[in-house]
Amino acid sequence: MRSAYEAETVRAAERELMARLPEGTLMGRAAAGLAAAAAELLTRVYGARVVLLVGSGDNGGDALYAGARLARRGAGVTAVLLAPERAHPGGLTALRRAGGRVVRGPGGGAAEIARADLVLDGITGIGGRGGLRPEAAGLARAARESGAVLLAVDLPSGVDADTGEVPGEAFRADATVTFGTYKPGLLVDPGREHAGAVRLVEIGLDLPEAPAVQALQYADVRALLPAPSAESDKYRRGVVGVVAGSARYPGAAVLAVAGALHGGAGAVRYVGPAAEAVLARFPETLVSAGPPARAGRVQSWVVGPGIGENAEAVAEILAADVPVLVDADGLRHAEAAAVRARTAPTVLTPHAGEAAALLGTGRAEVESARLASVRALADRFGATALLKGSTTLVAGPAGGPVRVNPTGTPWLATAGSGDVLSGLAGSLLAAGLDGLDAASVGAYLHGLAGRFAADGAPAHAFQVAEALGAAWRDVRGE
Numbered sequence: 432m433r434s435a436y437e438a439e440t441v442r443a444a445e446r447e448l449m450a451r452l453p454e455g456t457l458m459g460r461a462a463a464g465l466a467a468a469a470a471e472l473l474t475r476v477y478g479a480r481v482v483l484l485v486g487s488g489d490n491g492g493d494a495l496y497a498g499a500r501l502a503r504r505g506a507g508v509t510a511v512l513l514a515p516e517r518a519h520p521g522g523l524t525a526l527r528r529a530g531g532r533v534v535r536g537p538g539g540g541a542a543e544i545a546r547a548d549l550v551l552d553g554i555t556g557i558g559g560r561g562g563l564r565p566e567a568a569g570l571a572r573a574a575r576e577s578g579a580v581l582l583a584v585d586l587p588s589g590v591d592a593d594t595g596e597v598p599g600e601a602f603r604a605d606a607t608v609t610f611g612t613y614k615p616g617l618l619v620d621p622g623r624e625h626a627g628a629v630r631l632v633e634i635g636l637d638l639p640e641a642p643a644v645q646a647l648q649y650a651d652v653r654a655l656l657p658a659p660s661a662e663s664d665k666y667r668r669g670v671v672g673v674v675a676g677s678a679r680y681p682g683a684a685v686l687a688v689a690g691a692l693h694g695g696a697g698a699v700r701y702v703g704p705a706a707e708a709v710l711a712r713f714p715e716t717l718v719s720a721g722p723p724a725r726a727g728r729v730q731s732w733v734v735g736p737g738i739g740e741n742a743e744a745v746a747e748i749l750a751a752d753v754p755v756l757v758d759a760d761g762l763r764h765a766e767a768a769a770v771r772a773r774t775a776p777t778v779l780t781p782h783a784g785e786a787a788a789l790l791g792t793g794r795a796e797v798e799s800a801r802l803a804s805v806r807a808l809a810d811r812f813g814a815t816a817l818l819k820g821s822t823t824l825v826a827g828p829a830g831g832p833v834r835v836n837p838t839g840t841p842w843l844a845t846a847g848s849g850d851v852l853s854g855l856a857g858s859l860l861a862a863g864l865d866g867l868d869a870a871s872v873g874a875y876l877h878g879l880a881g882r883f884a885a886d887g888a889p890a891h892a893f894q895v896a897e898a899l900g901a902a903w904r905d906v907r908g909e
């Protein structure tokens with residue numbers, strides 16, 4: 432599991448550690464890791480032109496000490512100071528002693544930035560508030576235009592460490608070296624996009640058990656995937672019921688069933704008006720015309736993709752005492768009170784537009800504050816909320832760490848791919864995973880399948896469903 436902690440937690444851990452270590456030890460560790468990463472990016476340090484953008488805090492200090500190390504190895508290092516009188520004094524002395532140059536920004540430094548091979552962004556780290564101020568924004572822009580490799584120190588300046596929100600201008604890095612732990616802003620968009628490839632440098636922080644945000648990795652997903660055993664039969668593996676599609680949108684039913692068949696349940700029941708289309712593609716589906724209560728036993732329900740105005744189906748399914756996943760059209764008919772009243776798990780899987788409607792806000796507000804939005808949804812509905820989109824997020828009903836999916840690809844933004852995800856995650860619910868695990872494992876496999884299906888070229892939703900088998904095998908290491 433990759434874990435990310437908020438700035439206040441990092442600071443508390445740092446204080447605790449600093450009390451036990453000689454002064455400057457932590458910054459020394461950070462700078463050593465930073466300089467090593469910079470050297471790797473440069474391939475040849477001797478003679479390389481390095482510019483440090485230095486703000487007024489310890490983030491600038493890290494950049495200065497790392498710059499001193501690079502200067503000692505023969506790089507030509509210039510520090511551009513945004514607030515010369517407040518730049519880290521120890522770092523400045525170290526850089527000067529190592530032969531580095533110092534210019535006063537923001538006016539100075541333009542020529543050096545334009546010629547640089549590498550620019551280190553030490554403007555702000557976890558102490559940054561709001562977007563970059565105009566003088567810092569100008570330097571960040573010059574860095575972007577220079578063609579240099581851009582390396583952010585701890586996190587790209589202008590990105591909110593705790594949320595990934597980017598409230599104004601921000602540094603756009605090719606890579607980020609972060610210290611002690613990941614920060615939520617490095618994993619959640621739009622912050623993640625600004626961070627490039629992230630490397631973690633351990634500095635010895637002792638962090639609490641529960642992070643703010645976590646990302647499943649291969650081993651975590653492998654451990655959570657349902658696997659049939661010798662005693663399994665189709666009912667013990669779980670049966671998932673799918674209520675999807677309509678005369679107008681029969682395809683949504685086919686895609687949701689396609690996802691469900693790949694999710695580990697032993698059987699898929701389909702209830703609705705698109706049975707013919709479903710059977711034509713998947714003869715193994717158990718179909719019935721409805722109502723859902725008469726379809727036979729299921730261990731979970733998926734309701735919503737393409738159902739149009741069928742509010743009764745949603746109400747009926749929310750009244751069932753098994754795990755339920757509500758997606759797409761179904762979300763419009765899901766009353767918060769009805770969801771809250773349920774005792775079995777509920778998973779809601781909106782995209783940003785649907786989440787905005789559920790929260791009574793706008794799509795842009797959800798996109799710019801994804802972490803806050805997914806937490807608010809989970810809280811309001813007392814359910815697991817999966818917010819789709821770039822860096823899909825999953826929040827559980829009881830608070831706790833939010834899961835961020837690391838496998839997504841923008842190629843998944845294709846009509847119907849969400850239907851595949853709903854069937855898949857619903858099937859994982861039927862197989863016995865809890866809401867948070869079913870949703871986050873579903874998103875992980877779905878993202879991998881999207882990558883395999885696309886492989887550098889557009890893929891359509893059915894291909895994503897077909898690639899789910901390869902995603903399972905990949906996770907299982909087969």
Ligand SMILES: NC(=O)C1=CN([C@@H]2O[C@H](COP(=O)(O)OP(=O)(O)OC[C@H]3O[C@@H](n4cnc5c(N)ncnc54)[C@H](O)[C@@H]3O)[C@@H](O)[C@H]2O)[C@@H](O)CC1
Pocket residue numbers: 441442444445457458461486487488489490491493554555556557558559560561562563564567584585586589610611634
């Ligand atoms: N906390 C830790 O465990 C460690 C922290 N270290 C470094 O220390 C950093 C935190 O240092 P600080 O607390 O001094 O804070 P920062 O260096 O992140 O930033 C604080 C300074 O930036 C200015 N500032 C804030 N928002 C700004 C904006 N939008 N535009 C321009 N300037 C802005 C503030 O006036 C303040 O002086 C970390 O990100 C990391 O790089 C490391 O040295 C190692 C250990």
Ligand SMILES: Nc1ncnc2c1ncn2[C@@H]1O[C@H](COP(=O)(O)OP(=O)(O)O)[C@@H](O)[C@H]1O
Pocket residue numbers: 759782818819820821822823839840841842843844845846847848849850851852877
């Ligand atoms: N920019 C993006 N990056 C990564 N994944 C994305 C992006 N945009 C959308 N997706 C993914 O594509 C899928 C689209 O689902 P959805 O919006 O419900 O579409 P539909 O209703 O057509 O099926 C979701 O899994 C979502 O997370």
Ligand SMILES: [K+]
Pocket residue numbers: 490552553554555556583584585586587588
């Ligand atoms: K930074």
